Amino acid sequence: MIWDVRSECMSADEREALQVRRLQAMLGRVKAAVPCYTELLAEVDPQDIQSLSDLGKLPFTTKDDLREYYPYGMFAVPMEDVVRIHSSSGTTGKLTVVGYTPHDIQIWAETIARTLCGLGAVRGDILHNAYGYGMFTGGLGLHYGGELLGVAVLPMSGGNTKRQLTIMKEFGSNLLSCTPSYALRLAEVAEEEGIDIAALPLRAGSLGAEPWSESMRQEIESRLGIKAYNIYGLSEVMGPGVSFECEFQEGSHINEDHFIPETIDPETGEVLPDGEYGELVFTCITKECLPLVRYRTRDICSLNHQPCACGRTTTRMSQVAGRTDDMLIIRGVNVFPSQIEQVLVGFDELEPQYQIVVDREKALDELEVHVEVSPSYFADRVGELEILRDRVGNEIASVLGISLQVHLAEPQSLARSEGKAQRVVDKRDFNK
Amino acid sequence: MQMIQQVSVFLENKSGRLAEVTAALAAANINIVALSIAETSDFGILRFICDQPAQAVDVLREAGFSVGETDVLAVQLPHRPGGLAEALDVIEPLNINIEYLYAFANPGQDAVVVMRVENGRNQQVGEALEQAGFGLLSPQQAYNL
Numbered sequence: 001m002i003w004d005v006r007s008e009c010m011s012a013d014e015r016e017a018l019q020v021r022r023l024q025a026m027l028g029r030v031k032a033a034v035p036c037y038t039e040l041l042a043e044v045d046p047q048d049i050q051s052l053s054d055l056g057k058l059p060f061t062t063k064d065d066l067r068e069y070y071p072y073g074m075f076a077v078p079m080e081d082v083v084r085i086h087s088s089s090g091t092t093g094k095l096t097v098v099g100y101t102p103h104d105i106q107i108w109a110e111t112i113a114r115t116l117c118g119l120g121a122v123r124g125d126i127l128h129n130a131y132g133y134g135m136f137t138g139g140l141g142l143h144y145g146g147e148l149l150g151v152a153v154l155p156m157s158g159g160n161t162k163r164q165l166t167i168m169k170e171f172g173s174n175l176l177s178c179t180p181s182y183a184l185r186l187a188e189v190a191e192e193e194g195i196d197i198a199a200l201p202l203r204a205g206s207l208g209a210e211p212w213s214e215s216m217r218q219e220i221e222s223r224l225g226i227k228a229y230n231i232y233g234l235s236e237v238m239g240p241g242v243s244f245e246c247e248f249q250e251g252s253h254i255n256e257d258h259f260i261p262e263t264i265d266p267e268t269g270e271v272l273p274d275g276e277y278g279e280l281v282f283t284c285i286t287k288e289c290l291p292l293v294r295y296r297t298r299d300i301c302s303l304n305h306q307p308c309a310c311g312r313t314t315t316r317m318s319q320v321a322g323r324t325d326d327m328l329i330i331r332g333v334n335v336f337p338s339q340i341e342q343v344l345v346g347f348d349e350l351e352p353q354y355q356i357v358v359d360r361e362k363a364l365d366e367l368e369v370h371v372e373v374s375p376s377y378f379a380d381r382v383g384e385l386e387i388l389r390d391r392v393g394n395e396i397a398s399v400l401g402i403s404l405q406v407h408l409a410e411p412q413s414l415a416r417s418e419g420k421a422q423r424v425v426d427k428r429d430f431n432k
Numbered sequence: 433m434q435m436i437q438q439v440s441v442f443l444e445n446k447s448g449r450l451a452e453v454t455a456a457l458a459a460a461n462i463n464i465v466a467l468s469i470a471e472t473s474d475f476g477i478l479r480f481i482c483d484q485p486a487q488a489v490d491v492l493r494e495a496g497f498s499v500g501e502t503d504v505l506a507v508q509l510p511h512r513p514g515g516l517a518e519a520l521d522v523i524e525p526l527n528i529n530i531e532y533l534y535a536f537a538n539p540g541q542d543a544v545v546v547m548r549v550e551n552g553r554n555q556q557v558g559e560a561l562e563q564a565g566f567g568l569l570s571p572q573q574a575y576n577l
Binding site for chain 1: 442449477500
């Protein structure tokens with residue numbers, strides 16, 4: 001089912017006209033109300049923006065801008081109009097603060113209702129919402145959208161996994177919302193507790209808030225006995241529900257009547273065509289409290305403007321393939337560690353433990369991938385290992401488009417730090 | 433016809449790794465009968481015959497090595513010029529490649545070669561050697577040399 005056929009299925013021309021109208025109004029508002037934009041948009045007249053191709057005339061907004069104007073300096077409305085404040089986890093520095101007016105909360109609930117419809121939710125369903133409730137946007141975001149759609153929401157929040165399973169079993173939850181890693185945690189604990197989670201009424205999950213791979217999706221689907229759908233969002237733009245997957249699971253539909261997407265080359269800022277991976281950028285055209293202009297998400301993905309078989313015409317984004325923070329430029333080619341990881345998880349002979357080493361020999365970048373051989377794999381012939389090494393190397397090279405050296409390492413031999421392995425070692429000295 | 437169990441260990445070319453293997457085996461009171469190393473610039477494979485192959489695999493796996501067991505042939509050869517050549521003459525007409533081979537000799541006794549042939553055709557080669565009069569060591573004999 002499609003929640004809002006009018007908004008989700010409009011023609012490209014009709015949508016662009018709507019977006020441009022909303023964008024002009026939004027630019028006028030932020031220019032007047034937000035000091036940061038008074039400055040950034042000094043040379044811009046909102047009426048100069050006549051089509052989406054004029055977006056390039058607008059400046060970018062970055063996380064640094066949000067930090068500089070911490071906590072409320074980017075808000076476009078007075079606190080009298082703000083009814084909710086959330087903040088991001090702040091894993092890479094200071095917290096970022098986001099605010100919502102009643103109208104913002106209503107838009108957010110709409111986008112979540114669309115999201116849940118995308119995975120087939122209907123009234124009468126019971127949504128087990130295991131996103132954290134609190135300053136994180138996940139819990140309350142799904143909660144309000146679920147209520148708007150009319151499903152029964154269980155406000156589980158995170159943690160206490162055994163109790164979650166008891167409730168899931170006894171209350172008959174049939175929809176799940178949580179992070180992909182928590183979905184796997186539920187499966188793990190269910191196994192320990194002797195609960196056959198795949199036999200429960202659970203049929204679909206709206207999973208997101210962290211990058212996940214296709215192989216992780218398959219694992220979740222088979223272990224929990226559900227269909228797992230991606231939901232994407234970030235608090236600065238709104239929270240979960242910026243985009244979501246439909247039943248075809250071929251990219252996530254962006255709620256474009258509220259958020260204009262672009263992908264750009266993270267180095268040059270140049271806008272990229274469909275299918276090319278780059279940094280995802282959003283302009284929030286309907287939000288009142290925190291309407292950001294060309295906000296750089298640091299997430300890497302590609303866009304697809306073709307209409308989908310589901311009937312929605314909204315632009316779709318690929319799964320997030322990495323973060324610009326992780327991007328390496330090797331011999332002029334953008335390389336994301338996640339691309340290499342994707343290849344490695346496809347090999348049963350290898351452990352998903354690897355290290356990427358970049359060095360520069362005589363002005364030429366050298367890429368080395370060190371990967372651990374699985375303890376359960378063994379060969380007693382050198383040839384077998386050389387074939388394995390070459391297969392891995394060829395497959396990575398065909399994904400990245402550059403050559404590399406693969407080194408097979410013993411199990412447990414690559415350096416691990418607290419929880420997170422050091423995946424990338426860049427030995428290049430750019431100051432030489 | 434009997435085959436014996438060889439233990440193989442994947443090793444990176446790093447100093448001290450072989451010593452860690454032998455130390456782990458020594459601590460478990462496992463005696464090595466024969467040993468060989470195949471190497472490339474990057475990594476090597478240690479192969480050995482010992483008195484308790486199954487325990488050796490457990491001990492090394494516990495220690496975090498990538499390790500496994502393979503069936504190989506242990507062929508007795510007369511300890512004199514031409515001993516190995518005669519055995520290879522038996523194998524040659526079968527048109528089967530030898531993947532690897534290592535040998536050990538004791539004064540006054542038969543020499544022994546440990547070998548593995550391609551495509552899991554150890555059985556065929558072993559039978560041909562036995563028919564030609566070569567002795568194959570049983571696991572009991574090989575592990576306690």
